[in-house]
Amino acid sequence: MADGTMTVSGVAGAARPAGGALLTVDNLEAWYGESHILHGISFNVAAGEVVTLLGRNGAGKTTTLKSIMGIIGKRTGTIRFDNHDIARASSDKIARLGVGFCPEERGIFASLDVRENLMLPPQVRSGGLSLDQIFTLFPNLKERLGSQGTKLSGGEQQMLAIARILRTGARFLMLDEPTEGLAPVIIQQIGRTIARLKSEGFTILLVEQNFRFASTLADRFYVVEHGRIIDGFANSELQANMDKLHSYLGV
Amino acid sequence: MPALTDGTARTANGRAIGDEMIAFILMTALLAIVPMTGIYPFFVMQGLCFALLACAFNLLLGYGGLLSFGHAMFLGTSGYVSAHALKVWGLPPELGIVAGVVAAAVLSVVTGVVAIRRQGIYFAMITLALAQLLYFIYLQTPFTHGEDGIQGVPQGKMFGVLDLSHPDTLYYVVLGGFLFGFLVIYRAINSPFGEVLKSIRENEQRAISLGYKTDQYKLLAYILSGTLAGFAGSLKVLVAQNASLTDVHWTMSGEIVLMTLVGGLGTVFGPVVGAFAIIAMQQYLAGFGQWVTVIQGAIFVVCVLTFRRGVVGEIAHYFKRSL
Amino acid sequence: MANEFILETHGLTKEFAGFVAVRDVALRVRRGSIHALIGPNGAGKTTCFNLLTKFLKPSAGRIVYNGRDITALAPADVARLGLVRSFQISAVFPHLTALENVRVALQRQHGHSFDFWRSKSVLDRFNGRAHELLDDVGLSEFAKTLATEMPYGRKRALEIATTLALDPEMMLLDEPMAGMGHEDIDRIAALIKRISAKYTILMVEHNLSVVASLSDIITVLTRGKVLAEGNYADLTKDERVREAYLGAGHG
Amino acid sequence: MSINLQALSAQLLVGLINGSFYALLSLGLAVIFGMLNIINFAHGAVYMMGAFCAYFLLNVFGIGYWPALIVAPVLVGIFGMVMERTMLKWLTGLDHLYGLLLTFGLALIIQGVFQNYFGSSGLPYAIPDELQGGINLGFMFLPVYRGWVIVCSLVVCIATWYLIERTRLGAYLRAATENPTLVRAFGINVPRMITLTYGLGVGLAALAGVLSAPINQVRPLMGADLIIVVFAVVVIGGMGSIMGSIITGFALGIIEGLTKYFYPEASNSVVFVLMVLVLLVKPTGLTGRAT
Amino acid sequence: QDKQDKNVKIGVLTDLSGLYADLAGEGSVVAAQMAVDDSGLKAKGWTIDVISADHQNKPDIGTGIARRWIDTDKVDIIADVPNSGVALAVNNIVKEKNRILLDSGAGSSELTDTQCTPNTVHFTYDTYMLAHSTGSAMVKAGGDSWFFITADYAFGHALENDTAAVVKAAGGKVLGSVRVPLNTADFSSYLLQAQASKAKVIGLANAGGDTTNSIKQAAEFGIVKGGQKLAGLLMFLSDVHSLGLNVAQGLNLSETFYWNMNDQTRAFSKRFSERLKTHAMPTMVHAGVYAGLLHYLKALEALGGNPHDGAKVVAKMKEIPTDDPLFGKGTIRIDGRAIHPAYLFEVKTPAESKGEWDLYKLVGTTPGDDAFRPLSESKCPLVKH
């Protein structure tokens, strides 16, 4: 697996954010049971930025988010968030530091109705979206408030999963493929929402397959392959890097 | 572009069959020489009956993914029927066995039709309920003689020639019965039917969408399992010469699960090892008096906490073999 | 029998405890076509699929397949008639190898399924056909890999191969591209195109470029009702479709 | 047998009393199953421990019935939490089967140890003075204590139901059952919550044990056979459904009471017949949620 | 066989962990050891070993142990065996292997009836005796109308039928009965029915936890206070002790031994309770194990050595009369039944009791010949009519 490996410092250097980093991940390795998935991920996210992780299926993007969230059994390396070392913290502590996570598989609860699902995560900070704001964003939810969470359609569940963490007031959001399975009209809304959150000072770490969507929002990109960060660049450098990117992603 | 599967990719069948063959020959040889070793044959015979029972149970749970918490009902039913047939009707042993097995088969069809329609924990509970019902029936019907049980069942001459009251003869008859049952189960697991069963366990919705009427397959597995469990019950009557309520009580169903679990769920030889381990424990711990149940409980706990694959399962896992 | 339409529904309706998810839908799928079913989230697409394959019972309406009323059949029977579905969440037999996955389907087609007294080596005669099918979907190298260990996109391909093994007449694909990287999307799209020569395909998909490039005809569903039907070019011009599904930014 | 209205009403009332025990026990079982996905086979054993605890509180520490109603469930609950922390915890995410087997083993151990030290025939526990005697209801003599059991059990059942189905804490619990990892990632200390829940479920069983001590002999095996019936109650009510367990518990007590009157031979099996029937008609139990 | 020696091996097969652990269990093992010690044979050069095991109330396990003991441990006599199912199973094996079953703990009268063998001695009690002793003595004392609460299986039915027959024979009436499934936790329904019957005596034809629960709940419903009497048809000292006098007072029951009968029983019981871990007083089952083994050893001594031939020793046991400090003088009949008197007791009130174990007062005695099933009614093949 020596292909495409780059020195970590080189990558990070190419895309170091201007200010101090809110999140710093250094030499992160992670395992699922016996299988070694992440082989030294290093990157950082500055406060107020939108950063996107790109990469093929199975590259390790989701695993990276889960490691930051503290829900991977075995992980090593350093993860600093807001001046706290969270590499060994439990996920409830990490969440209470103000990290919001919207998982890829949505994680809607069958035994809770839509309202309970929405209200489930405790508010960790003030300043989250109000219910009204959420219903303007996702009118479907308002209509189905009383129904069982998993009875929602695939896309509705995705909306619910996003709405849920917007309520908590966490200032750092990790969204794993938030547009998957959504109709174009909703994707556009989510795009607008993320832009607005950013303007309000939220920091967002995004994982996306939908490159077109990501490119309209992100300040910087990292490319993940075989559990390593193999490249990174700012949005302004996007055009110049297009060919490289195509070969990374196999477009 | 191969993904991250390299290295972990396992070959499908390959040497598994070879390993199982060696283990089978080893097991048969060991069992065949028992009467010559001075090992107490009665104990081994009892072990064989329970081993067959556990194997039958394993067919359903380990390969069909269905946890029956009422398997004692087959053991007990065939036991009572065989004992009654031998003692009261005076049938020869081979017909006594047939009577017991037929009774178990009928019972498994009747209860199967009811139970198989439910899944998971509901299946476990409904089998438990059916077994409890049957327990109460057996407790009260006269032919089982309540808590006294049917005692002193004559062993007789099998096919008119094999005198089963002779320990060695009885031993080889029981061994033969066990091996027959074991091979039937082994074949069923490795048959076209077994493949379908496995896929149903893996993803039932998908199997349905491929056009399988999964209930029918589960029912067949259930009937096979129940009938073979009944066979074990009939053999046991010949060995123990009695049939009693303990064989239909729910704790017996629990013991069957325990045997399978200790030996290794979903392994071919696990239930055999497990059955012998548990029987030996009950017999030889009897001298510890009050502590028997405590020790047995502790084994459950230890097994679940540290030994989840069971004895054979752990060994197979360690050597990366299938046993 | 030689009906122009392989599948027709009349007044198909599904009501969940007071909520009408599918309302009076008349769908006609032309034999040999690729027919796309699109619509905003919660429009009732998946519910429609569930109704067609009898995983749900219609509250009202009729389903006619190949001139035969199948409204009252059981799911397994529908599959036996050649109308086979895939799931929105990928459905494989995880601890069977790719080859075995396909073989299970072939076995259903060609018998021996209840033979518990035979050795499973009788199934070896299906291996040839199974390898062919794996080849068709580009999975030859995975034949001996356990399905659970395959990358996501390949599982989707395996699911299609398994479905093809049943030699169906018509396939229902629910978001076959969801969660896939570009590379896989292209591969599966090509695959669908190829198999459509032999089979009729009805699919749900939110990825518009896929819909545009593959489908012969598109039905747009909103709030359980058919909003419009036509080809891609026509629909993108339809104001109602733009508003309900595509969104303002599209075009 | 001619139907005697007086006798019938007496039987109904008696059935209701038994129902109170079923309800309390199955409630605890449902809480544990609903929240931890564990079929707690040790439930009968902790019920028994509750009764023994009351006995010891009285005979060793001189603590009477009323304090014991609180103290014994708390103590046994703590014991349960220790069990959860040291053993059950390691089974999260595994098949139901393992939880069932582990608790089955635990039940054997607990019962075995008690039997070892206290024999099998049991110990006496008297009805507290305040609840001695009975009221003549005209159609029957109702011991005051039995009336108290009904009231106490009803109150506790409703309170538990409210806690789990109507409060935020309950929502956390239910969510944590399905996906503990995610709930934890929302900032909730799930392990602690699970431990407390197990403690609650076990405590409820212990409470039933204390309530039953003056009525039934305090014996090591007092819960061993009861547990199977209680399982049936939970299954009929719908696994994990709180209200289902409560209602089924009371209803079953009454049905059993009627059977005892009309056809006593079947009073033990009626539960199982009912269970089979219910599951055939309503696969997930009377109020079960679809899974 | 003249290969006699002076080695004896006694196996106490009992219930060490289950329902019968208190009335038999560890105490039976202690009783067996005391019998060996008190026989004085050791001093005369005999080697006598006592081993014990828990049959867990499972016939499979019981027979397994019995076979192993006989085949590999060379056990001569298996003692106690509470639980009729296990006892009957062991009964068959012992006969097949020509050893001895000295049963004290099991109640089934089958052991000396249809299933009797030349190798079995049934010592302490059986259901027939309990029914007769309690039934006849209570009718005599004025309890002439009965209602039965019966455990719904074989032994319960046997107890009820036997008792009912005696009651009727003595001029009493049976007003009704209710069949209760085994292991019922709540008896209030049945007690209400019994109460409504207005019978003078409520016969409890059940055992163990069922009996104790029904008595406890009867107290709660004020049944004894209301003037009805309770008769426990199969109860032991350990049951009464565990119930406590508050609840059990006024109850009637039959036993063949009570520790506080005379100086000899008191002396034995004191030694017994000192040796027992729980310091409980002996039950009649313990006493039976002791007395039976004492008699067995006496027979061996009379034979001049151990012939390791069960039938022969049992024949000797039947030949010499029994005489021991606990049951007094008696015999062992041809069918294996040990004959001694049966006593009807009433449980004392708390005020009458002078100590933890001062539980009974004697209200009647049935001589041995009347207490047990007469040979004329026997279906035992050994009995020639």
Ligand SMILES: Nc1ncnc2c1ncn2[C@@H]1O[C@H](COP(=O)(O)OP(=O)(O)OP(=O)(O)O)[C@@H](O)[C@H]1O
């Ligand atoms: N629970 C698991 N157990 C074992 N291996 C896993 C598990 N989850 C993921 N993997 C493996 O880890 C690798 C990385 O997975 P990850 O989910 O992080 O990829 P990803 O980049 O998010 O891909 P995708 O775009 O498909 O979401 C993959 O090879 C996957 O097969």
Ligand SMILES: Nc1ncnc2c1ncn2[C@@H]1O[C@H](COP(=O)(O)OP(=O)(O)OP(=O)(O)O)[C@@H](O)[C@H]1O
């Ligand atoms: N079993 C059910 N009970 C109640 N409501 C349901 C059930 N299944 C689906 N629904 C509702 O029916 C509507 C249609 O759902 P469906 O899954 O068909 O949508 P869809 O068109 O597939 O959407 P998506 O594109 O998001 O997958 C949704 O609003 C959903 O909440």
Ligand SMILES: [Mg+2]
């Ligand atoms: Mg991912």
Ligand SMILES: [Mg+2]
């Ligand atoms: Mg959908």
